Amino acid sequence: MNKYLGLQGYIDISSTRYVKDDSLPDSFDWRSTQHGTCILPVRSQLDCGSCYAFASTGVLADRSCLAYGYAPEFSPTAMILCNKNTNGCNGGSSYYSWN
Numbered sequence: 001m002n003k004y005l006g007l008q009g010y011i012d013i014s015s016t017r018y019v020k021d022d023s024l025p026d027s028f029d030w031r032s033t034q035h036g037t038c039i040l041p042v043r044s045q046l047d048c049g050s051c052y053a054f055a056s057t058g059v060l061a062d063r064s065c066l067a068y069g070y071a072p073e074f075s076p077t078a079m080i081l082c083n084k085n086t087n088g089c090n091g092g093s094s095y096y097s098w099n
Helices: 051-068 076-082 094-098
Strands: none
Touching: 051 076, 051 094
């Protein structure tokens, strides 16, 4: 299973001690930063198993907004219908979506 999650090794968390890092804020709201305009509305995939397409196009829009200052709306539907390396609403691969 680790190969699907991109994990390279195994970490035994039973012996790990967590220490509070005081350099991190107790809370964070992205909307209050200079990139607050990069937040796009939530989209629904309804009963279509297309999280791969929604995640890929959402990340691409977020990264574009951070780089250029505006968030284009990329179409997950185009990826679902036009990408021959996926199974449409029956699932797909984020690897092929990025490619």
